Amino acid sequence: MSSIRKALFHSSVSQYGVKLIGLVTTMIVARLLTLEQLGVFAIASGIVMMLSEFKLMGAADYLIREVELSEGKIRRALGLTIIISWGLGIAVAVSGPWVAMFYEMPSLETLFYILSLSFFLSPFISIAMALANREFNFRIVLHVNFVGAIVSLVTTVVLIKLGFGYYALAWAIMARVVTEMIMVMISLSSSVYWRPSFRNVREIAIFGVFNSTANVVKRGIKTVPDMVIGKMGTTTQVGLFSRGLGFVDFLASTLFMGVSPVVLPFLSETRRQGGDVLRAYTRACLMLGALVWPVLTVAAIASLPTIRIFFGPQWDAAAPVASFMAIWMILRTTHNLSNNLLVATGREKLTLVKELLLLLLAVAFVILAFPYGLNAVASSFVLLGIAEIVMVSWILKYFLGLNVARFYRELTPNLFISVLCGLATWAISFFVPFSSEDAWKPVGVIALCLPPVWIGSVFLVKHPLADELMGIVRRVVTGRR
Numbered sequence: 001m002s003s004i005r006k007a008l009f010h011s012s013v014s015q016y017g018v019k020l021i022g023l024v025t026t027m028i029v030a031r032l033l034t035l036e037q038l039g040v041f042a043i044a045s046g047i048v049m050m051l052s053e054f055k056l057m058g059a060a061d062y063l064i065r066e067v068e069l070s071e072g073k074i075r076r077a078l079g080l081t082i083i084i085s086w087g088l089g090i091a092v093a094v095s096g097p098w099v100a101m102f103y104e105m106p107s108l109e110t111l112f113y114i115l116s117l118s119f120f121l122s123p124f125i126s127i128a129m130a131l132a133n134r135e136f137n138f139r140i141v142l143h144v145n146f147v148g149a150i151v152s153l154v155t156t157v158v159l160i161k162l163g164f165g166y167y168a169l170a171w172a173i174m175a176r177v178v179t180e181m182i183m184v185m186i187s188l189s190s191s192v193y194w195r196p197s198f199r200n201v202r203e204i205a206i207f208g209v210f211n212s213t214a215n216v217v218k219r220g221i222k223t224v225p226d227m228v229i230g231k232m233g234t235t236t237q238v239g240l241f242s243r244g245l246g247f248v249d250f251l252a253s254t255l256f257m258g259v260s261p262v263v264l265p266f267l268s269e270t271r272r273q274g275g276d277v278l279r280a281y282t283r284a285c286l287m288l289g290a291l292v293w294p295v296l297t298v299a300a301i302a303s304l305p306t307i308r309i310f311f312g313p314q315w316d317a318a319a320p321v322a323s324f325m326a327i328w329m330i331l332r333t334t335h336n337l338s339n340n341l342l343v344a345t346g347r348e349k350l351t352l353v354k355e356l357l358l359l360l361l362a363v364a365f366v367i368l369a370f371p372y373g374l375n376a377v378a379s380s381f382v383l384l385g386i387a388e389i390v391m392v393s394w395i396l397k398y399f400l401g402l403n404v405a406r407f408y409r410e411l412t413p414n415l416f417i418s419v420l421c422g423l424a425t426w427a428i429s430f431f432v433p434f435s436s437e438d439a440w441k442p443v444g445v446i447a448l449c450l451p452p453v454w455i456g457s458v459f460l461v462k463h464p465l466a467d468e469l470m471g472i473v474r475r476v477v478t479g480r481r
Contacts (some may be wrong), residue, residue, distance in 0.1 A: 019254040020376070025156055032160045039235030041166040042242040042280040043103060044111040046223035051088055051216070060130035061343055062207050065268045072197065073208060074127065079196035080204050081123035083362065089119030103230060107294045114170035118177040124194065125177070129185045133265055152176040201241040210348045214339060217355035219364045222249065228366045241374050243311060244306035244321030250300055252329045254334060255292045263337055278402055281341045282410055289414040290465045292333050294454055296420040300326035302426045302446055308439035324378035331385025335392040336410070341400070350395055358388055364476040375440070413461040417454065
């Protein structure tokens, strides 16, 4: 198996395993905590997780992108990350009382104190993991992520049972970070990971300002509804919208996360070797879209039974939100790898401009739509997705020379596959009503019928993914990896 395929294999096992554990955790938490409790934690975690993008200050992506690495660059990256991450940890703790006062929720103060603790350990984890990613050593990443997720699950359940409520979710995050730190210390013994340098960090800082801010803003687009609705509406409404969006985001990120850690190293390596980066980008979008678009199409049509089986009937109101958000996510994932492309080609400043414009649109849409209800807020995100496609296409065309017409022609098979899967899902609803109280029946039929439909569609349109599927079958039959 080539280094890329090995990396994809280990990355996929790592990310999908973690996502599966995360799904189990979410299903358990949805049944153990109330809508109001989840809404409170959604506000706290949304704000803190958005800030957490700054704690790495782009140092990880900088190390992955660099053509030549030295011990000095690694130590400077660690030093810069410590300065920023520790500073943010202090800022999160200090801002807790102010945020609690703003939202008139005293418990947010304690949540902020707990969530701030992870900022003080993350630099030592992130730099080591960045170097492992650069070297396509995703076996170590697999071990670290998987063990951390297991510890988080156990901590969450035990503490909720002990009566910690939503504080259990915050302590579980800290338990995971501590576990990952221990795993890194066991797996990677080089002293360079623990000896920071605080001199001459300007080059990394300049890169990090644009890269990290872009990542924060991108994450902020997903947390905007929680924060705006939390101020304009109720915590129950926050919980409902967060569950609908979270469900769709879970599906999309589950499919992407197995591949996404490999994308930046792959594009950076392609550039270092003088390859066609735009061609590599187009092919990556084509392959990933064939997986993500059909799943999101099915989720948009069958949101009600899926929400019920995962979270219970008390979350029915989140189903329409999930349908609109699935459509938005299809539009958003069309160019989901564009930030990796811009970073790999040294255009990280454009990622910040793009994400800032989209964030401003998201805030405006949510504020204007909220008086008309949660479904109106969700539907406004479809317009946001269209705006993003237009904007990213223009950026890639005029700054990197992407042939936009050719790019979308090559994605046409993905649209055909998605339509076929959507029609099959719609047809199933006539035989097994999606409004049935036994939600497992329609979901079970979909789970049985849609994989053959998807595989048949892939081969029908002669999608490049068909060759990869045949390759997997041959390796399984012959016993080769």
